[in-house]
Amino acid sequence: xxxxIQTTSLTRKYGQLIAVDALDLAIRPGExxxxxxxxxxxxxxxxxxxxxxxxxTDGEAWIAGERLATNAEKIKSNIGYMxxxxxxYGDLSVSENLAFFADIYxxxxxxxxxxxxxxxxxxxxxxxxxxxxxxxxxxxxxxxALASTLIHQPxxxxxxxxxxxxxxxxxxxxWEILTELHLGGTTIVISTPYMDEAERCNRVALLHxxxxxxxxxxxxxxxxxxxxxxxxTPENWQYAQQQLKQIPGVLEVQTYxxxxxxxxxxxxxxxxxxxxxxxxxxIQFSGLERTPMRxxxxxxxxxxxxxx
Amino acid sequence: MSLRHxxxxxxxxxxxxxxxxxxxxxxxxxxxxxxxxxxxxxxxxITHVPISVLDMDHSPTSRAFIExxxxxxxxxxxxxxxxxKAIEDQLLKGSIKAAVILSPSFERGLYxxxxxxxxxxxxxxxxxxxxxxxxKIALRSDxxxxxxLVKQFAAQGMNIENLLPIDVRTxxxxxxxxxxxxxxIPGLLSIVLALPGMSVALTLAREREHGTLEQLMASPVGKSxxxxxxxxxxxxxxxxxxPLTTAIALYWFGVPFNGNFGLFVLLSSIFFFANLSMGVLxxxxxxxxxxxxxxxxxLVLFPGFFLTGIFxxxxxxxxxxxxxxxxxxxxxxxxxxxxxxxTGAGIDVLWLYGMALLLMGIAFxxxxxxxxxxxxx
Numbered sequence: 175x176x177x178x179i180q181t182t183s184l185t186r187k188y189g190q191l192i193a194v195d196a197l198d199l200a201i202r203p204g205e206x207x208x209x210x211x212x213x214x215x216x217x218x219x220x221x222x223x224x225x226x227x228x229x230x231t232d233g234e235a236w237i238a239g240e241r242l243a244t245n246a247e248k249i250k251s252n253i254g255y256m257x258x259x260x261x262x263y264g265d266l267s268v269s270e271n272l273a274f275f276a277d278i279y280x281x282x283x284x285x286x287x288x289x290x291x292x293x294x295x296x297x298x299x300x301x302x303x304x305x306x307x308x309x310x311x312x313x314x315x316x317x318x319a320l321a322s323t324l325i326h327q328p329x330x331x332x333x334x335x336x337x338x339x340x341x342x343x344x345x346x347x348x349w350e351i352l353t354e355l356h357l358g359g360t361t362i363v364i365s366t367p368y369m370d371e372a373e374r375c376n377r378v379a380l381l382h383x384x385x386x387x388x389x390x391x392x393x394x395x396x397x398x399x400x401x402x403x404x405x406x407t408p409e410n411w412q413y414a415q416q417q418l419k420q421i422p423g424v425l426e427v428q429t430y431x432x433x434x435x436x437x438x439x440x441x442x443x444x445x446x447x448x449x450x451x452x453x454x455x456x457i458q459f460s461g462l463e464r465t466p467m468r469x470x471x472x473x474x475x476x477x478x479x480x481x482x
Numbered sequence: 483m484s485l486r487h488x489x490x491x492x493x494x495x496x497x498x499x500x501x502x503x504x505x506x507x508x509x510x511x512x513x514x515x516x517x518x519x520x521x522x523x524x525x526x527x528i529t530h531v532p533i534s535v536l537d538m539d540h541s542p543t544s545r546a547f548i549e550x551x552x553x554x555x556x557x558x559x560x561x562x563x564x565x566x567k568a569i570e571d572q573l574l575k576g577s578i579k580a581a582v583i584l585s586p587s588f589e590r591g592l593y594x595x596x597x598x599x600x601x602x603x604x605x606x607x608x609x610x611x612x613x614x615x616x617x618k619i620a621l622r623s624d625x626x627x628x629x630x631l632v633k634q635f636a637a638q639g640m641n642i643e644n645l646l647p648i649d650v651r652t653x654x655x656x657x658x659x660x661x662x663x664x665x666x667i668p669g670l671l672s673i674v675l676a677l678p679g680m681s682v683a684l685t686l687a688r689e690r691e692h693g694t695l696e697q698l699m700a701s702p703v704g705k706s707x708x709x710x711x712x713x714x715x716x717x718x719x720x721x722x723x724x725p726l727t728t729a730i731a732l733y734w735f736g737v738p739f740n741g742n743f744g745l746f747v748l749l750s751s752i753f754f755f756a757n758l759s760m761g762v763l764x765x766x767x768x769x770x771x772x773x774x775x776x777x778x779x780x781l782v783l784f785p786g787f788f789l790t791g792i793f794x795x796x797x798x799x800x801x802x803x804x805x806x807x808x809x810x811x812x813x814x815x816x817x818x819x820x821x822x823x824x825t826g827a828g829i830d831v832l833w834l835y836g837m838a839l840l841l842m843g844i845a846f847x848x849x850x851x852x853x854x855x856x857x858x859x
Contacts, residue, residue, distance in 0.1 A: 188859070227699040227858050247702065247856075255700040259693035263494065265501045270494075277490030278703040 178203040178330065178361050179224065183233035186219050186384075193219040195384035196233065201363060201377075203329075206356050208375035208392075209365035210473065215381035217365035218258055221334045224363065225255035238329065251279060254323035258334040258365075262319055264308030268299050271307055271322055279326035293321040296351060313344025320351065331355065333364040337371065349374060369469035380473065382480055392469055399472040400440040401425060404448055405465045407433050409458035417455045421448070426474055433461075437471055483710075487703050491711025495685065499715055508681060509716070513674040513723045517730055520670050521663065524793075530558040531615045532578045536569060537562060541589035547600075550626040551582065556618050573605050580604045580615035592630070656740070656824045667737045668823035669792030671727050672816040675750070676786065678723070679716045679758045680778035686712065686765030687774040699856040706851040709766075713758040713847075720754040721747065731823065740826025749818045749836045756811035756839040757782075759846035766854045782812065790816040814838050 179201040186194040194216040201207045209217040222228040223235060226246035235242040237249045262271050272293065276286050294300040297317040302310060307318060316336055323331065333352075337345045349371070352362060364375065372378045373392045380387040380395070388395055408414030411432060418427045418436055423444075426437040438444045445464060452459060499505050533552075537544050552559045560578060563569055569581040585591070585599025592598040602619055604612040635641070656664075689695040698708060724747055731737045761778060768774040787793060789807040796807055807813045814835040821827040 222696075222858060225700040227696055227856065229857050229859070250700060251702040253700065255697070257693055257696045257700075259696070261693040261697045263498070263694060266494065266497055270497065274490055274494050275701070277493075278487055278698075278701050280484070280486065280702070 177201060177236075179207075179235075179237050179363065181233065181235040184220070184223065184230065184235055185232035186216075186223060186228060187231045192384050194223070197381075197384070197386050199379060199386065199389065201361065203361050204356070204359050205376045206352065206362045206364065206374070208372045208378035209363065209381060210367075210369070210372045210378050210469075211381035212477065213367070214383070216384040217381055218334055219384075220381070221255070221332050221363065221365055222257075225253060225257075225332050226250055227255075251326065252328055253330045253332060254326070254328035255332045256319050256323045256334060256336055258338070262307045262315065262322060265306060267304050267306050268294070268310070268318055269303045271318060272325060275322040275325045281326050289325055289327070293324055296354075297321040298347070311344075313340045313347070316340055316344065316348060317351070320348070324355070329359075329361060331360055331362045331364075333362065335365050335367060338367065345371075369473060372473075373469045380476060382477055387476060387480065395476075396467050396469060396472045399467060399475045401467070401475060402438050402440065402444045403435055403465050403467050403471050404438060404445060404462065405430075405433055405435045406452075406459045406462045409460075414452075414457045414459065417457055421451045421455075423447070426471070426478055428471065428474065435465065435471065437475055483704060483707055487707040488711045488714070491703070491708055492714045495712055495715040496718075498685070499719070505681065509678040509719045510722060512678060514726045514730055516674040516677065517667070517670055517727050518734070520674070521667050521735055524666055524670070528611055528614050529555050531556060531580070531611050531618075532558050532560045533580045533582060533615060533619075534561045534563050534569060534572055534578045535559060536564070536566065536581065536583045537588075538586040539584050539588035543589040543592060544584045547584065547588070547623070547626055548582070550629075551619055551622045553622065554618070557615060569603060573603065576605070578605070579608065579611045580619065582619060656826075663735050664737050664824060665820065666792065667731050667735050668819040669790070669816050671731060671823075672753075672790065672812055672819045673783070673786040673792070675720060675723055675727060675754075676757050676782050676812055676815070678719060679754060680761050680764075680775075680782055682712055682716050682758050682761040683764040683768065683774040683778045684771050686762070687769060687771040690769050691771060696858060699858065705854050705856060706847070709762050709847060709851055709854065713755065713762060716758050716761075717751055717754045721751060724750055737823055739823050741822035742826075742828060743822075745829055745832065746818070746822040749822075749832060749839070750815075752836050752839045752843065753811055753815040753818065756843035756846065757815075759843045759850065760811065763846050763850040763853075766850045781810075785810050786812050789813065792816055808838075809842075811839055811842055814842075 177200045179199060181197055181199045184194060184197040184199070185192065197216070197220060199220075209220060211217055219228065223230055224237065224242070226242065226249060230243055238252055240249050242249065263274070266274065269290070272290050276282075276290065281289060294303055297320065299314060299318060299321065302314065307315060310318060320333075320336065337348055340348065352364070356362060364371070366372060375392060377389060377391055378395065379389040390398075411434070415427055415429070415434060418424055418434065423439050423441065424436055425439055428435040428437070436448065438448065441447070445462070449462060499509055535548050537548060548559070551557065561572070563572070566583070569578075569583070572578040573581065581603040583601040583603065585601070588598045588600070600623065602616055604616055606612055686695070689698065728739065732739055760781065764774055764777050764781070768777055785807070789803070789810060790813040791807065796804055796813065799807060818832055818835050821832055
């Protein structure tokens with residue numbers, strides 16, 4: 175089996191609105207596959223369809239060799255799905271939540287005990303096993319949700335923005351867990367609004383208005399975007415930002431603190447060109463230098479080209 | 483169907499109930515409290531209806547007549563007045579519901595067999611107590627006349643008691659004193675026991691609103707496993723409510739229990755199943771908690787009072803309404819509660835109602851499970 179998840183012309187409409195538009199995805203076993211896109215790009219709808227909780231309007235999806243439209247119930251025991259909204263039972267304790275999911279995923283006996291102990295340890299929740307889920311911090315809640323979706327050792331994990339609203343330390347821990355799962359062979363499909371997370375995926379799909387724009391390795395996506403990123407620290411930030419956008423060849427101006435990242439269309443001598451333009455417009459600045467293109471710039475560059 | 487799955491959902495629901503004070507209170511105590519409250523409001527037998535008397539005869543016979551009228555505790559003579567004006571005032575103020583006026587020729591008319599003049603003035607604004615007063619006064623007058631006649635003829639050496647052509651002797655079975663409470667409290671029981679179960683409709687809507695339903699939909703848990711698992715805790719809480727409410731009916735209101743308690747508990751569980759299946763059906767179709775609550779109450783409370791025959795006899799309903807009434811679990815259960823408490827009817831009579839409830843439960847649950855899709859949209 176070359177692909178563990180495959181969709182062809184997958185389409186989902188809500189009335190007139192097309193949330194997912196003729197999506198062709200092909201995800202290999204053991205990959206960390208990222209779904210990247212702005213709000214409303216169709217990430218959540220795609221994951222919900224794959225999790226079997228949304229009906230397909232048109233097209234097909236196969237998961238682990240099963241046709242989703244007809245065999246969804248059969249696939250469900252092999253999937254761990256974590257919805258975007260925190261969806262554990264707040265009035266149940268950490269252990270009770272895990273036990274509930276163990277029950278409905280038919281995990282019993284010694285396996286259940288070992289699995290529970292392992293996951294509590296793994297999610298660093300052993301100390302809090304008696305605490306009600308609603309009294310955990312946001313990061314711990316996400317880890318508990320992840321642990322609950324892992325209780326039956328699914329081959330496929332579907333994670334919908336699992337780290338949104340989580341502090342950086344918890345986010346890093348969360349990704350360590352994902353890496354460990356990845357090394358264990360689990361296929362992970364994860365949607366994220368964070369480009370640094372997209373960079374951690376084996377491959378990402380760029381979604382825009384329900385359509386697949388590109389599906390590739392993050393590095394390949396970055397290098398395919400034509401252009402240079404030049405950063406500088408202006409004296410008068412507001413004036414500089416406003417003026418920069420009017421310079422021919424400037425695709426995008428992004429703010430990082432008091433610095434600006436300027437995305438220029440590909441060309442020799444971009445650095446000196448920009449410098450002269452800045453001088454001509456009497457923009458005071460310091461620290462002008464070329465900087466490597468990151469996922470964020472690549473993404474914005476691709477999307478802004480589409481929107482033009 | 484996996485019993486483990488049902489058990490898991492049941493255990494989870496029981497924890498939800500135990501850990502939310504409001505839900506716990508609703509499920510465990512409201513039937514008892516509501517029974518106490520409603521029973522007092524609706525069973526009050528009419529007593530001590532205030533009346534006044536204008537006796538223009540002032541004879542021993544008129545005094546005996548007045549005494550006869552106010553013999554029981556149903557009518558209470560609050561004042562003797564001297565003129566019609568005073569009666570008008572009292573009626574207007576509402577201090578009396580009826581007045582009895584005896585004509586100056588009351589005694590003479592009676593003994594001369596010319597008819598004794600008695601007038602009754604009634605306040606028609608409250609037909610129930612007014613009518614009650616009239617009935618009682620008429621009844622007592624008849625008794626008074628009969629007694630008088632028997633006495634008169636006896637004085638002449640005749641026994642007329644044997645002369646009455648038809649000897650009607652009414653015997654009221656099961657509820658010899660025709661006390662309203664004996665009939666209504668078991669009926670009320672069927673409503674108050676049904677109420678907590680309606681929160682099952684809410685639990686589905688709540689999971690939908692909180693997003694936990696999405697997680698369940700993505701899991702292998704079966705639809706009927708989920709629905710049954712949600713019903714069982716409320717069947718159990720209903721079974722806790724039975725001894726509580728029965729004890730109140732028996733020891734507080736003095737209602738007898740003539741049936742078989744075991745049978746009553748069994749039939750009650752079947753009713754809970756039927757009632758909850760209706761709640762689950764609501765929960766499947768109504769996605770917000772507020773709407774589910776409103777609809778549940780509409781389906782249980784209003785028909786409970788108006789259609790199940792507790793206050794308005796089913797026999798008096800037009801055929802279509804009667805069909806509607808029979809389609810509600812509450813109607814059958816009201817028959818079961820009244821039979822168990824009052825007539826003491828056994829399984830030979832009640833099996834039919836139990837069967838009807840069981841079929842309803844299976845049908846409603848079936849429709850609910852069929853209509854419930856493990857899909858968000």
